[in-house]
Amino acid sequence: MLSIILLAVALSIDACIVAFSYSLTLNKNLIKNAFIFSFSSAFFQAFMPIVGFFIMYYFGLKFIELAKKIDHFIVFFIFLFLGIKIIKDAFKNETIQIEKNLSFKIVFSLSVATSLDALAAGVLIFSSKLDILDCIFIIFVITFVLCFMSFCIAKSIKLNIKLLQIISAIIIILIGFKILIEHTIKHI
Numbered sequence: 393m394l395s396i397i398l399l400a401v402a403l404s405i406d407a408c409i410v411a412f413s414y415s416l417t418l419n420k421n422l423i424k425n426a427f428i429f430s431f432s433s434a435f436f437q438a439f440m441p442i443v444g445f446f447i448m449y450y451f452g453l454k455f456i457e458l459a460k461k462i463d464h465f466i467v468f469f470i471f472l473f474l475g476i477k478i479i480k481d482a483f484k485n486e487t488i489q490i491e492k493n494l495s496f497k498i499v500f501s502l503s504v505a506t507s508l509d510a511l512a513a514g515v516l517i518f519s520s521k522l523d524i525l526d527c528i529f530i531i532f533v534i535t536f537v538l539c540f541m542s543f544c545i546a547k548s549i550k551l552n553i554k555l556l557q558i559i560s561a562i563i564i565i566l567i568g569f570k571i572l573i574e575h576t577i578k579h580i
């Protein structure tokens with residue numbers, strides 16, 4: 393059980409950093425946006441191990457190896473696009489354009505991008521013969537709580553909004569580079 397709790401925390405780290413970073417670009421509806429982002433992130437963090445589990449069950453390691461070869465490129469380009477969008481929006485007008493709500497497209501993209509590594513958790517769960525329902529419940533709850541806390545902590549920071557937008561964009565882009573570099577080095 394401890395191994396699944398630690399796995400859930402590890403899986404949720406990227407989602408928490410993104411929750412923290414992206415919440416800096418919002419100025420209204422904190423609880424609503426925190427709930428939506430946290431729920432979406434937790435859902436995909438819990439859903440991806442199910443996908444990995446069934447891929448292992450039906451197709452074995454060959455499909456997982458293929459996914460590992462391209463997932464980091466997908467995540468990198470999503471994070472790069474979103475980071476550039478945030479920077480562009482920060483400099484759009486003299487008046488800072490802060491979003492009131494996260495759009496469905498952004499929430500979906502961020503949730504999927506931060507959960508792609510959870511596919512491998514399904515492989516771990518499959519090979520460890522752990523109960524998949526217990527595992528996904530723990531992953532869901534831990535991701536939801538940590539993302540919600542990250543989202544709310546970020547909003548308690550009182551700094552220049554334009555600066556925070558730029559910092560959040562840089563963090564998101566750096567996470568994309570980190571994932572790209574780590575996965576590329578593993579395949580060398």
